[in-house]
Amino acid sequence: MKSKKKSDLAVLLEYAGSFKKLTFLGLFLSAVAMVLGMLPYICVWLVARDLIEVAPNWTEATNIGKYGWQALAFSIAGIVVYFAALMCTHLAAFRTASNIRKQGMAHLMKAPLGFFDSNASGLLRNRLDGAASETETLLAHNLADIVGSITMFIGMIVLMIVFDWRMGLACLMAAVISIIAMCTMMGGENANLMRDYQAAQDHMSKAGTEYVRGIPVVKVFQQTVYSFKAFKEAIETYSDKAEQYAVKVCQVPQAVNLTFTEGAFIFLVPVAVFIAPGALRSGNFAGFVTNFAFYAVFSAIVSTALARIMFAASGMMLASTALGRISQVMEAPTLKITDSPKEPKDNSIEFKDVSFTYDGADIPAIDHVSFRVDPGQTVALVGPSGGGKTTAASLIPRFWDVTEGAVLVGGVDVRDMDPHVLMDKIAFVFQNNHLFKASIFENVRAARPDATRDEVKRALSAAQCDDILDKLPQGMDTVIGTEGTYLSGGEQQRVALARAILKDAPIVVLDEATAFADPENEVLIQKAFAKLTKGRTVIMIAHRLSTVVGADKIIVLDNGRAIEEGTHNDLKQKSGMYSNMWKDYNKAATWRISAGEAM
Numbered sequence: 001m002k003s004k005k006k007s008d009l010a011v012l013l014e015y016a017g018s019f020k021k022l023t024f025l026g027l028f029l030s031a032v033a034m035v036l037g038m039l040p041y042i043c044v045w046l047v048a049r050d051l052i053e054v055a056p057n058w059t060e061a062t063n064i065g066k067y068g069w070q071a072l073a074f075s076i077a078g079i080v081v082y083f084a085a086l087m088c089t090h091l092a093a094f095r096t097a098s099n100i101r102k103q104g105m106a107h108l109m110k111a112p113l114g115f116f117d118s119n120a121s122g123l124l125r126n127r128l129d130g131a132a133s134e135t136e137t138l139l140a141h142n143l144a145d146i147v148g149s150i151t152m153f154i155g156m157i158v159l160m161i162v163f164d165w166r167m168g169l170a171c172l173m174a175a176v177i178s179i180i181a182m183c184t185m186m187g188g189e190n191a192n193l194m195r196d197y198q199a200a201q202d203h204m205s206k207a208g209t210e211y212v213r214g215i216p217v218v219k220v221f222q223q224t225v226y227s228f229k230a231f232k233e234a235i236e237t238y239s240d241k242a243e244q245y246a247v248k249v250c251q252v253p254q255a256v257n258l259t260f261t262e263g264a265f266i267f268l269v270p271v272a273v274f275i276a277p278g279a280l281r282s283g284n285f286a287g288f289v290t291n292f293a294f295y296a297v298f299s300a301i302v303s304t305a306l307a308r309i310m311f312a313a314s315g316m317m318l319a320s321t322a323l324g325r326i327s328q329v330m331e332a333p334t335l336k337i338t339d340s341p342k343e344p345k346d347n348s349i350e351f352k353d354v355s356f357t358y359d360g361a362d363i364p365a366i367d368h369v370s371f372r373v374d375p376g377q378t379v380a381l382v383g384p385s386g387g388g389k390t391t392a393a394s395l396i397p398r399f400w401d402v403t404e405g406a407v408l409v410g411g412v413d414v415r416d417m418d419p420h421v422l423m424d425k426i427a428f429v430f431q432n433n434h435l436f437k438a439s440i441f442e443n444v445r446a447a448r449p450d451a452t453r454d455e456v457k458r459a460l461s462a463a464q465c466d467d468i469l470d471k472l473p474q475g476m477d478t479v480i481g482t483e484g485t486y487l488s489g490g491e492q493q494r495v496a497l498a499r500a501i502l503k504d505a506p507i508v509v510l511d512e513a514t515a516f517a518d519p520e521n522e523v524l525i526q527k528a529f530a531k532l533t534k535g536r537t538v539i540m541i542a543h544r545l546s547t548v549v550g551a552d553k554i555i556v557l558d559n560g561r562a563i564e565e566g567t568h569n570d571l572k573q574k575s576g577m578y579s580n581m582w583k584d585y586n587k588a589a590t591w592r593i594s595a596g597e598a599m
């Protein structure tokens with residue numbers, strides 16, 4: 001536990017970069033501030049000593065005014081130095097948080113695109129942001145307080161020797177008991193309970209987010225909160241763990257801790273009573289009273305220091321879990337970028353014994369698949385839902401990297417190419433095409449930022465978007481998502497196609513959408529497809545077999561395996577999965593026609 005704490009801190013200070021020095025300076029100043037803060041108590045001791053010496057002729061104590069001023073000066077100096085210390089630690093803490101954000105974002109930029117399908121980028125950013133600011137308390141406040149408290153304990157031990165060791169020990173004893181109680185809450189078996197408790201809390205907050213995202217489904221299907229088993233269970237687990245933690249870990253130690261934090265004098269008074277007779281007999285009763293006065297006043301700062309340590313412990317914990325979340329982001333997979341990129345020779349695509357398994361999945365989504373698309377050919381991937389079509393297509397632009405085998409573009413392994421060259425070569429339209437909240441013009445131009453207005457307009461026309469532009473108030477400059485402009489799924493698909501057309505890449509990867517199959521849109525989308533794919537190498541995922549009839553080659557993917565390969569006519573003859581799909585498709589088509597006639 002201890003060594004883990006240390007390494008957490010080391011990791012954090014690593015992020016501080018050159019500001020690390022400032023942290024150390026802050027910690028040093030915090031120690032100085034604590035020493036300055038202790039000096040007024042010594043002034044109190046001096047005042048008490050003088051007074052007792054001259055008692056009852058109080059006016060003879062001429063020095064006490066001077067001590068008073070000194071005490072005031074030390075107090076002010078202590079406050080000023082503590083302020084400077086916090087300035088230093090805050091500067092370092094803010095820089096650390098901003099470095100964490102920067103490095104995290106820089107790392108995410110290198111993650112494969114597919115990573116963001118399962119990890120929403122906004123959520124990742126929020127997490128990183130939250131975690132970065134959670135390290136602030138530790139670096140800006142807690143560390144300085146820990147150093148201050150340690151200084152105080154060292155100071156106490158020194159003062160013990162200088163004044164009265166028995167009363168000093170009495171003060172220290174309460175502090176030691178309270179620290180031991182704190183430590184038992186964090187060590188050994190209890191550390192596991194603590195971790196369980198925090199894991200449960202983290203889990204609950206994630207389940208809560210899921211729940212909020214699922215509210216539309218709950219409403220549509222008229223379900224109750226209880227249908228969100230995961231959330232309910234997460235809450236119950238949390239409440240269990242919280243109770244366990246409170247009862248097993250905190251109950252006794254926390255009670256002990258709080259009792260002794262506030263009660264440094266618990267031992268002081270009995271000890272004083274105990275040694276008073278001895279002091280009387282030895283004739284140094286004045287010294288005894290002076291020391292007692294000192295410790296009685298001093299015990300107040302002991303409890304402040306202990307309270308700070310307690311806050312520091314929770315700051316440590318907070319920072320530790322935050323670091324965990326930060327490292328989740330930092331450990332996101334990154335695409336390896338080759339040092340010696342090769343140039344693709346042509347516009348062919350080849351899968352060479354490719355297998356791919358998603359992170360955490362047991363079975364491969366693509367299982368030893370091989371096929372070749374010659375330049376200018378159109379190859380269609382078909383098969384049942386979940387067969388691996390989308391996965392296969394997303395391996396080409398390196399949304400993911402293959403687990404085994406290789407994907408070649410122009411005869412070169414995609415991993416051996418400069419990612420920019422690869423991206424320039426491929427235009428892809430996937431089902432979840434992202435349009436951002438900007439004008440249609442900007443959305444399309446994103447594919448090629450140097451394109452002129454005219455080129456964008458032509459691409460939109462080619463993608464059959466004219467009717468969309470006509471009905472929008474500001475045509476191409478209408479910002480999507482404002483003033484009630486909302487594009488239907490089919491319309492979004494066409495804008496995405498315009499984007500791909502504008503890109504004018506020699507290879508096109510298309511994941512055709514099924515969801516937007518209203519007849520009007522379908523016809524338009526087919527036309528746009530035709531414009532986009534003309535004269536290019538195309539891999540298309542088709543859900544309606546009508547679109548694949550003319551393909552040069554059809555590959556049937558089932559459970560990640562390429563079970564059939566050939567032209568439409570070849571495959572229709574065989575009695576395999578494709579011929580069955582074709583029969584079903586025709587049946588559905590006839591059914592549609594006859595249903596239409598009956599009306």
Ligand code: ADP
Binds near residue numbers: 358361383385391
């Ligand atoms: P298709 O496009 O043919 O319907 P997919 O390629 O989408 O099939 O999916 C193939 C398999 O991979 C399925 O079993 C699916 O559950 C799984 N899969 C798809 N996307 C992911 C992902 N992001 N993470 C984990 N598994 C996935």
Ligand code: MG
Binds near residue numbers: 386389390391
């Ligand atoms: Mg799919």
